[in-house]
Amino acid sequence: MYISATPPRDYPTTSSELPPPHSFMAAPQIPNLNTLRRGRGPGRGTGRVENGRGHPIGKDRVVQGTDNDASVSRMSAVELGYLNDPYAAALTPPGSATRRFPIINRGTYVRTTAIDQLVARFLGSYSPKSKKQIVSLGAGSDTRIFRLFSTRQSPDIIYHELDFAVNTATKIRAIRSTPSLQQALGLDPSGDSVTVSEAGDALHSPSYHIHPLDLRSVSADSSLSETLPGVDRKLPTLLISECCLIYLSPTEATQVVSFFTEHVFGPSSKPTAAGGDTQEGLQAPLGLILYEPIRPNDPFGRTMVSNLAARGIQLQTLHKYASLEAQRSRLREHKLDSGQAAVDIDFIWDHWVSEEEKERVASLEMLDEIEEWRLLAQHYCIAWGWRDGSDASAFDGWKAIEAQPDI
Numbered sequence: 001m002y003i004s005a006t007p008p009r010d011y012p013t014t015s016s017e018l019p020p021p022h023s024f025m026a027a028p029q030i031p032n033l034n035t036l037r038r039g040r041g042p043g044r045g046t047g048r049v050e051n052g053r054g055h056p057i058g059k060d061r062v063v064q065g066t067d068n069d070a071s072v073s074r075m076s077a078v079e080l081g082y083l084n085d086p087y088a089a090a091l092t093p094p095g096s097a098t099r100r101f102p103i104i105n106r107g108t109y110v111r112t113t114a115i116d117q118l119v120a121r122f123l124g125s126y127s128p129k130s131k132k133q134i135v136s137l138g139a140g141s142d143t144r145i146f147r148l149f150s151t152r153q154s155p156d157i158i159y160h161e162l163d164f165a166v167n168t169a170t171k172i173r174a175i176r177s178t179p180s181l182q183q184a185l186g187l188d189p190s191g192d193s194v195t196v197s198e199a200g201d202a203l204h205s206p207s208y209h210i211h212p213l214d215l216r217s218v219s220a221d222s223s224l225s226e227t228l229p230g231v232d233r234k235l236p237t238l239l240i241s242e243c244c245l246i247y248l249s250p251t252e253a254t255q256v257v258s259f260f261t262e263h264v265f266g267p268s269s270k271p272t273a274a275g276g277d278t279q280e281g282l283q284a285p286l287g288l289i290l291y292e293p294i295r296p297n298d299p300f301g302r303t304m305v306s307n308l309a310a311r312g313i314q315l316q317t318l319h320k321y322a323s324l325e326a327q328r329s330r331l332r333e334h335k336l337d338s339g340q341a342a343v344d345i346d347f348i349w350d351h352w353v354s355e356e357e358k359e360r361v362a363s364l365e366m367l368d369e370i371e372e373w374r375l376l377a378q379h380y381c382i383a384w385g386w387r388d389g390s391d392a393s394a395f396d397g398w399k400a401i402e403a404q405p406d407i
């Protein structure tokens with residue numbers, strides 16, 4: 001039961017506490033464990049100019065800028081010892097490092113390690129004969145690819161990252177100028193196995209692809225080889241949306257997931273044994289992990305939503321997928337029907353983190369605001385679902401994970 005609607009303490013609660021319109025922030029204070037921060041950054045105006053498809057460019061910039069907040073939060077958690085991530089610094093904008101509040105650091109820790117666990121269970125142990133594929137939507141400056149590739153003997157994974165061109169170009173610049181990122185990927189930038197587009201916003205190598213793509217532009221008519229070169233339609237594949245689809249409208253978010261479930265990884269045709277004819281219905285095993293805010297309708301959630309609205313920000317799918325059950329239904333509706341589960345961050349801290357690890361994390365810095373932590377953590381969830389498709393064992397690693405009963 002929620003005992004107070006008190007928002008985390010650096011959320012302004014009235015419009016008079018908001019920064020003046022001319023100093024609205026490039027990266028808004030979205031109620032995100034990743035983005036809540038101590039100070040208010042410098043602003044950037046939001047114009048009304050639209051891109052080619054009617055989306056205001058100013059709003060897009062705000063959404064693109066949320067990645068800076070994500071990288072700063074990651075860096076804060078790394079510097080304090082919550083996470084071990086030697087690649088975070090290279091992907092954090094220079095001079096932007098800031099120490100986040102303890103509840104935010106703990107949130108970054110729980111969400112990152114929980115998604116890491118789901119990814120590790122999907123990938124299983126190294127096996128060059130059974131390649132798997134990961135497609136990260138709105139990957140931004142995420143470091144998971146570097147952490148994964150540096151710890152597996154050889155890439156038995158094909159990893160794709162998608163984001164707006166402005167963000168993919170930033171990441172590619174960081175990779176080009178940082179030998180440790182190249183080494184983690186096993187890339188030789190002067191070799192011919194890596195190609196970078198002329199605009200510097202797309203990168204292709206045998207195991208790693210960065211695609212500059214506005215997800216709102218994909219449709220069933222999109223040519224796969226042009227839109228997502230290097231995607232293998234037949235491999236067991238994991239889609240990850242770590243705080244990305246929440247920025248799309250419900251229709252757009254549904255279209256993006258359907259693009260992958262029905263079009264990219266939809267039923268394929270293969271020659272029958274007799275030759276000639278084709279046999280429909282073979283689908284690659286496919287899973288989806290979502291990390292998103294939930295529960296906008298209780299007092300705490302309402303305060304967060306109204307703070308955002310005052311900044312012109314609407315997390316449009318938040319009301320549609322407001323509960324753990326709504327997230328599970330969403331996965332079922334996308335025919336990820338072999339299994340689905342959803343847990344909030346509070347549950348993960350309680351049930352997935354060992355007592356020893358809890359003690360280690362608790363010793364890193366003082367966290368007095370236990371009630372505030374629990375409230376915040378109950379407003380973010382991780383949901384996952386999968387379909388077995390052509391390989392009933394591809395998601396075996398997910399079958400025994402402890403999930404949360406409805407509350």
Ligand SMILES: C[S@@+](CC[C@H](N)C(=O)[O-])C[C@H]1O[C@@H](n2cnc3c(N)ncnc32)[C@H](O)[C@@H]1O
Pocket residue numbers: 034063064065066067070071137138139140141142162163164167213214215216241242243244247248
């Ligand atoms: C909060 S950041 C999260 C970044 C990363 N997933 C992480 O968790 O560290 C949201 C990311 O989604 C990306 N994004 C949002 N809408 C998008 C769209 N329509 N097309 C491509 N990327 C999008 C943003 O540019 C941004 O990099």
